[in-house]
Amino acid sequence: MNILVTGVAGFIGYSLSINLLKKKYKIYGIDNLDNYYNVELKKSRINLLKKNKNFFFRKISVTNKNKLNKFFIQKKIDIIINLAAQAGVRYSFENPGKYIDANILGFLNLIDIAKNNNIKKFIYASSSSVYGENKNFPLKESEKLNPKNIYAVSKKLNEEIANLHHNISSTKFVGLRFFTVFGEWGRPDMFMFKLFKAQVTNKTFYLNNYGNHLRDFTYIEDVVKIVTKIMNKNFKNHEIFNICSNNPQNIYEIANEFKKKNNVKIKLVEMHKADILKTHGNNKKLSKYGIKLKYSNFYEKFYKTFSWYKKNKIYKF
Ligand SMILES: NC(=O)c1ccc[n+]([C@@H]2O[C@H](COP(=O)([O-])OP(=O)(O)OC[C@H]3O[C@@H](n4cnc5c(N)ncnc54)[C@H](O)[C@@H]3O)[C@@H](O)[C@H]2O)c1
Numbered sequence: 001m002n003i004l005v006t007g008v009a010g011f012i013g014y015s016l017s018i019n020l021l022k023k024k025y026k027i028y029g030i031d032n033l034d035n036y037y038n039v040e041l042k043k044s045r046i047n048l049l050k051k052n053k054n055f056f057f058r059k060i061s062v063t064n065k066n067k068l069n070k071f072f073i074q075k076k077i078d079i080i081i082n083l084a085a086q087a088g089v090r091y092s093f094e095n096p097g098k099y100i101d102a103n104i105l106g107f108l109n110l111i112d113i114a115k116n117n118n119i120k121k122f123i124y125a126s127s128s129s130v131y132g133e134n135k136n137f138p139l140k141e142s143e144k145l146n147p148k149n150i151y152a153v154s155k156k157l158n159e160e161i162a163n164l165h166h167n168i169s170s171t172k173f174v175g176l177r178f179f180t181v182f183g184e185w186g187r188p189d190m191f192m193f194k195l196f197k198a199q200v201t202n203k204t205f206y207l208n209n210y211g212n213h214l215r216d217f218t219y220i221e222d223v224v225k226i227v228t229k230i231m232n233k234n235f236k237n238h239e240i241f242n243i244c245s246n247n248p249q250n251i252y253e254i255a256n257e258f259k260k261k262n263n264v265k266i267k268l269v270e271m272h273k274a275d276i277l278k279t280h281g282n283n284k285k286l287s288k289y290g291i292k293l294k295y296s297n298f299y300e301k302f303y304k305t306f307s308w309y310k311k312n313k314i315y316k317f
Contacts, residue, residue, distance in 0.1 A: 062106030211252025
């Protein structure tokens with residue numbers, strides 16, 4: 001089976017592709033190697049993927065329809081997994097246009113291409129941020145959506161566009177609402193790697209909202225297992241799944257527990273306007289479809305990720 005993974009140089013795209021290559025799938029990866037965070041980190045991921053003879057990479061932006069079209073004419077793609085996006089909630093206040101381009105126009109381009117090339121399945125990344133501030137924890141997929149920033153709006157719109165197309169095309173859509181994914185090859189703009197970097201480089205870590213946030217951290221290997229299972233199932237309707245561990249952690253407690261063992265300078269600062277207080281998803285819908293998983297222990301994977309981070313000198317990126 002031939003799979004197109006967009007955003008393949010990114011954290012989730014890379015991790016998923018490595019796993020699919022081990023399972024002998026052929027992966028066609030595209031990414032524009034955007035400089036939102038260190039491009040060298042993205043290139044390191046691509047170099048590892050290129051060691052497998054079933055991996056093919058092209059530097060293409062999902063906003064460039066002509067290049068996308070040409071790419072598709074030459075390949076026989078069965079499934080599209082769209083992970084390319086301008087990620088990050090806070091940055092959406094600085095550069096909202098990038099979210100419109102990559103997350104909305106890019107998404108529309110891929111949908112059009114899926115239609116013209118008879119793609120059977122289109123799996124795409126949404127986000128827990130579509131829920132906004134909501135207190136009905138754990139949040140079910142059927143919960144009312146209340147996006148609080150352009151990033152979340154772009155993801156909600158993806159879901160709505162997929163819904164419209166599911167009913168009028170032969171492509172079947174599946175949306176994935178990821179909840180704070182962490183682990184090896186993670187993103188340097190996220191809480192965990194910022195904390196690790198401050199520790200290793202002996203700098204101060206600035207903890208937003210005095211640490212009073214809760215996040216439903218979900219380990220990358222769990223995410224990869226779930227996405228692989230979803231990829232191998234057929235769904236009649238446009239389905240959207242929470243990809244979460246259903247086990248929210250308090251950020252202050254994590255930072256404090258880490259500080260006890262690792263001596264890092266932490267400065268508590270006020271809340272950023274982009275942030276939401278708590279994420280906590282319900283993951284029972286997946287089991288209704290026979291997708292069951294024993295989720296990883298948070299602290300075990302947190303320290304495993306820290307060891308990997310130091311060993312591979314990721315603080316240089
Ligand atoms: N990591 C998380 O916790 C999390 C949570 C919720 C949702 N998501 C979503 O999951 C997906 C993957 O996230 P990630 O954490 O791997 O982020 P990431 O930033 O590491 O990966 C995204 C990749 O997309 C690429 N990209 C950006 N614009 C592009 C464009 N116009 N054309 C082609 N490629 C482009 C980037 O270069 C990057 O390599 C994204 O859609 C993100 O919004 C992630």
